Amino acid sequence: xxxxxxxxxxxxxxxxxxxxxxxxxxxxxxxxxxxxxxxxxxxxxxxxxxxxxxxxxxxxxxxxxxxxxxxxxxxxxxxxxxxxxxxxxxxxxxxxxxxxxxxxxxxxxxxxxxxxxxxxxxxxxxxxxxxxxxxxxxxxxxxxxxxxxxxxxxxxxxxxxxxxxxxxxxxxxxxxxxxxxxxxxxxxxxxxxxxxxxxxxxxxxxxxxxxxxxxxxxxxxxxxxxxxxxxxxxxxxxxxxxxxxxxxxxxxxxxxxxxxxxxxxxxxxxxxxxxxxxxxxxxxxxxxxxxxxxxxxxxxxxxxxxxxxxxxxxxxxxxxxxxxxxxxxxxxxxxxxxxxxxxxxxxxxxxxxxxxxxxxxxxxxxxxxxxxxxxxxxxxxxxxxxxxxxxxxxxxxxxxxxxxxxxxxxxxxxxxxxxxxxxxxxxxxxxxxxxxxxxx
Amino acid sequence: xxxxxxxxxxxxxxxxxxxxxxxxxxxxxxxxxxxxxxxxxxxxxxxxxxxxxxxxxxxxxxxxxxxxxxxxxxxxxxxxxxxxxxxxxxxxxxxxxxxxxxxxxxxxxxxxxxxxxxxxxxxxxxxxxxxxxxxxxxxxxxxxxxxxxxxxxxxxxxxxxxxxxxxxxxxxxxxxxxxxxxxxxxxxxxxxxxxxxxxxxxxxxxxxxxxxxxxxxxxxxxxxxxxxxxxxxxxxxxxxxxxxxxxxxxxxxxxxxxxxxxxxxxxxxxxxxxxxxxxxxxxxxxxxxxxxxxxxxxxxxxxxxxxxxxxxxxxxxxxxxxxxxxxxxxxxxxxxxxxxxxxxxxxxxxxxxxxxxxxxxxxxxxxxxxxxxxxxxxxxxxxxxxxxxxxxxxxxxxxxxxxxxxxxxxxxxxxxxxxxxxxxxxxxxxxxxxxxxxxx
Numbered sequence: 110x111x112x113x114x115x116x117x118x119x120x121x122x123x124x125x126x127x128x129x130x131x132x133x134x135x136x137x138x139x140x141x142x143x144x145x146x147x148x149x150x151x152x153x154x155x156x157x158x159x160x161x162x163x164x165x166x167x168x169x170x171x172x173x174x175x176x177x178x179x180x181x182x183x184x185x186x187x188x189x190x191x192x193x194x195x196x197x198x199x200x201x202x203x204x205x206x207x208x209x210x211x212x213x214x215x216x217x218x219x220x221x222x223x224x225x226x227x228x229x230x231x232x233x234x235x236x237x238x239x240x241x242x243x244x245x246x247x248x249x250x251x252x253x254x255x256x257x258x259x260x261x262x263x264x265x266x267x268x269x270x271x272x273x274x275x276x277x278x279x280x281x282x283x284x285x286x287x288x289x290x291x292x293x294x295x296x297x298x299x300x301x302x303x304x305x306x307x308x309x310x311x312x313x314x315x316x317x318x319x320x321x322x323x324x325x326x327x328x329x330x331x332x333x334x335x336x337x338x339x340x341x342x343x344x345x346x347x348x349x350x351x352x353x354x355x356x357x358x359x360x361x362x363x364x365x366x367x368x369x370x371x372x373x374x375x376x377x378x379x380x381x382x383x384x385x386x387x388x389x390x391x392x393x394x395x396x397x398x399x400x401x402x403x404x405x406x407x408x409x410x411x412x413x414x415x416x417x418x419x420x421x422x423x424x425x426x427x428x429x430x431x432x433x434x435x436x437x438x439x440x441x442x443x444x445x446x447x448x449x450x451x452x453x454x455x456x457x458x459x460x461x462x463x464x465x466x467x468x469x470x471x472x473x474x475x476x477x478x479x480x481x482x483x484x485x486x487x488x489x490x491x492x493x494x495x496x497x498x499x500x501x502x503x504x505x506x507x508x509x510x511x512x513x514x515x516x517x518x519x520x521x522x523x524x525x526x527x528x529x530x531x532x533x534x535x536x537x538x539x540x541x542x543x544x545x546x547x548x549x
Numbered sequence: 550x551x552x553x554x555x556x557x558x559x560x561x562x563x564x565x566x567x568x569x570x571x572x573x574x575x576x577x578x579x580x581x582x583x584x585x586x587x588x589x590x591x592x593x594x595x596x597x598x599x600x601x602x603x604x605x606x607x608x609x610x611x612x613x614x615x616x617x618x619x620x621x622x623x624x625x626x627x628x629x630x631x632x633x634x635x636x637x638x639x640x641x642x643x644x645x646x647x648x649x650x651x652x653x654x655x656x657x658x659x660x661x662x663x664x665x666x667x668x669x670x671x672x673x674x675x676x677x678x679x680x681x682x683x684x685x686x687x688x689x690x691x692x693x694x695x696x697x698x699x700x701x702x703x704x705x706x707x708x709x710x711x712x713x714x715x716x717x718x719x720x721x722x723x724x725x726x727x728x729x730x731x732x733x734x735x736x737x738x739x740x741x742x743x744x745x746x747x748x749x750x751x752x753x754x755x756x757x758x759x760x761x762x763x764x765x766x767x768x769x770x771x772x773x774x775x776x777x778x779x780x781x782x783x784x785x786x787x788x789x790x791x792x793x794x795x796x797x798x799x800x801x802x803x804x805x806x807x808x809x810x811x812x813x814x815x816x817x818x819x820x821x822x823x824x825x826x827x828x829x830x831x832x833x834x835x836x837x838x839x840x841x842x843x844x845x846x847x848x849x850x851x852x853x854x855x856x857x858x859x860x861x862x863x864x865x866x867x868x869x870x871x872x873x874x875x876x877x878x879x880x881x882x883x884x885x886x887x888x889x890x891x892x893x894x895x896x897x898x899x900x901x902x903x904x905x906x907x908x909x910x911x912x913x914x915x916x917x918x919x920x921x922x923x924x925x926x927x928x929x930x931x932x933x934x935x936x937x938x939x940x941x942x943x944x945x946x947x948x949x950x951x952x953x954x955x956x957x958x959x960x961x962x963x964x965x966x967x968x969x970x971x972x973x974x975x976x977x978x979x980x981x982x983x984x985x986x987x988x989x
Contacts, residue, residue: 219937220934220937221933221934221936221954223663223927223928224930224933224934253718253719253900255930256695256696256898257930257934259900259931260897260900260930260931260934260935261934262900263900263902263934263935263938264934264937264938273719275717275718275719275724277715278693278699279713284715284727287723287724457700460693460700460703460713461703487663488663488928488930490661490664490695490696490697490928490930491699493661493663493664494664494696494700494701494703494704496661497659497660497704498704
């Protein structure tokens with residue numbers, strides 16, 4: 110797509126075009142420096158490199174084309190958004206910009222300094238009008254998973270329509286019942302936006318599409334992390350692929366992820382690894398990592414470590430469960446199955462949330478990982494407090510763990526790198542010691 | 550009560566007696582310095598001074614006497630606790646220690662640094678075993694009003710039993726329905742603790758007792774703030790009286806507050822004011838002020854200002870509504886009325902929360918106040934984010950407003966005093982200018 114077309118399109122959706130162009134250029138430069146410079150990348154990453162180059166160009170044109178056809182366009186910051194319903198209505202569901210420090214100063218004119226950077230960044234993008242996705246959304250999907258978001262919606266709603274879904278914080282029967290009602294209400298809201306009833310078949314089709322997408326991502330996760338002998342793709346590339354799953358058209362995306370997986374499968378067979386033998390294999394636990402927040406992955410993988418999994422909303426938590434559609438006879442069945450699937454999400458907003466700990470321990474064992482980094486965005490109370498219980502369980506299991514709390518400022522990148530290096534060194538030392546021990 | 554009796558009792562409930570004694574002495578010294586030194590205090594404050602001297606002595610003995618009789622003893626940090634039910638069962642419902650910086654370092658061994666000081670302080674009191682109230686509680690009442698508390702219960706529960714009530718964050722019909730179920734569940738939990746069914750008459754009696762208490766506090770609020778000519782009690786004393794309402798036996802307390810009000814009524818008649826004419830009259834909005842956190846009141850009232858109201862959970866939000874028991878025929882009616890009353894609480898945990906803004910504007914007008922201080926505890930996301938909408942409304946109404954975010958450390962006391970002084974000066978200047986204007 111030509112730059113001129115972009116400018117016209119972006120103006121139409123009220124983007125601050127000049128400021129946006131400047132930010133996009135910086136983002137692309139950063140991408141080139143951090144991603145394109147990696148050695149031995151899979152061929153299939155070319156598609157994702159192209160997608161990055163058109164991230165707020167052709168994809169935005171596609172979304173706005175759907176809007177012209179009265180298909181819904183919904184932006185979200187949370188994996189509780191029932192995207193099956195939006196896609197079923199032929200629309201687009203996407204993650205909104207919220208991973209950049211460039212919009213935070215603007216956000217702080219309306220929001221406190223000491224809340225999560227993702228919320229501030231996202232709010233700032235709206236105030237600046239520099240996110241073409243935000244500008245392309247019929248409404249922003251809000252939820253009550255965390256209080257900083259919950260209260261920010263009230264302010265954001267002054268600038269852009271927000272629809273809030275009340276996520277209960279417990280998972281007893283009565284909470285789940287209410288949750289199902291919320292999903293039904295969401296569906297009705299989509300019908301209001303499009304002015305059209307949604308059929309069961311349409312919603313089932315949307316569910317099938319999203320099920321396939323999650324399956325492809327689970328396949329990528331296995332290829333990437335389940336074989337300690339061969340790591341056919343860097344953690345950074347795999348993270349980027351996952352991040353793009355929140356923006357791209359789901360059908361095309363699924364196909365491209367599967368093409369990548371085909372290539373990775375071949376690499377595993379041929380024992381082509383992008384990391385040297387004995388590279389410490391780390392899992393990342395915690396809060397979502399929105400692009401262009403690649404700080405942690407860059408720190409680890411430029412320090413001699415490999416990231417084999419993200420147990421986060423942009424990661425395993427997003428794609429680990431699917432909707433069972435085998436026995437659905439009517440809409441009520443579908444709503445029940447959707448609710449069931451979403452209630453498996455082990456967001457730290459829930460109390461208690463012990464299944465998350467069990468899952469982490471299992472993931473660690475399955476992947477034969479060497480350590481974990483518990484990463485939280487600053488001021489994310491839920492994940493931050495839950496880290497005590499998680500690290501307690503990790504410690505009990507003898508699993509090395511580093512806890513990092515960070516925001517989007519580049520200032521702590523050096524400090525993080527130093528801590529990561531020390532952590533990797535201690536893991537390598539432990540690995541060597543264990544080897545010696547097993548030999549003797 | 551003799552010190553020796555205290556030591557025996559405190560040991561029995563597993564208080565760290567020596568550490569506790571040290572803290573209590575410091576608290577009493579601080580109380581003497583900040584309260585007893587005030588001039589022209591009402592005679593009836595003597596009771597509250599006595600209560601302070603026995604705050605973790607005789608009152609603790611009373612509570613533990615009830616426990617011996619299998620009456621429930623419940624500690625809480627939130628005004629959503631249905632105390633009517635606990636008092637109906639003949640038990641004691643009280644606020645737990647959570648306003649001191651002395652326990653925070655201990656809490657930070659399990660909790661993040663950057664969460665609300667009240668939560669950390671309370672958690673630290675349990676770890677240290679230096680709060681006789683915490684030690685006296687059959688269980689701690691937890692709720693889901695804020696995520697830092699919600700997640701901390703999971704950790705606190707390892708040290709002391711916690712019963713969590715799921716407070717919905719919206720007030721639609723379905724949320725209220727669930728809330729009512731939560732109150733019923735709470736009642737059942739109390740029955741479990743006591744091993745006895747609660748009768749409707751018992752619960753009605755509990756409700757009557759708490760209604761009377763709230764009425765007395767509302768009376769104090771009116772006497773203190775609704776007459777701009779006479780301010781018969783300092784804000785600090787009135788705050789302390791309110792704070793003790795969360796600890797004292799409700800019947801005795803109600804009587805003592807009413808005795809104080811009788812005296813204040815007389816003072817108003819006789820035009821006996823504890824503040825000079827034209828002292829700027831401030832309202833405090835925001836988060837609860839747990840004893841011994843008297844920092845803000847001391848800063849204001851030692852700088853030439855008067856505090857006439859706290860729109861906080863320790864304040865107006867607690868006592869503004871009563872339970873309507875005139876038409877109750879059965880238990881279900883009572884539960885509905887309790888839910889109705891509690892759903893009027895305009896905690897910032899709710900979205901949207903516009904009734905709070907309307908209430909604040911009305912309070913300001915009714916009291917003919919001269920300005921407000923929006924006070925939040927550090928890292929309290931809900932009240933902190935809501936401050937934007939509140940201050941926006943205050944600004945539109947031309948109301949002077951100062952926003953202060955603080956924790957329990959003494960370090961910012963000087964800075965707060967400087968800001969308060971400047972704020973009071975600007976208010977006095979405005980008042981004088983207005984007077985001149987109205988004369989010319």
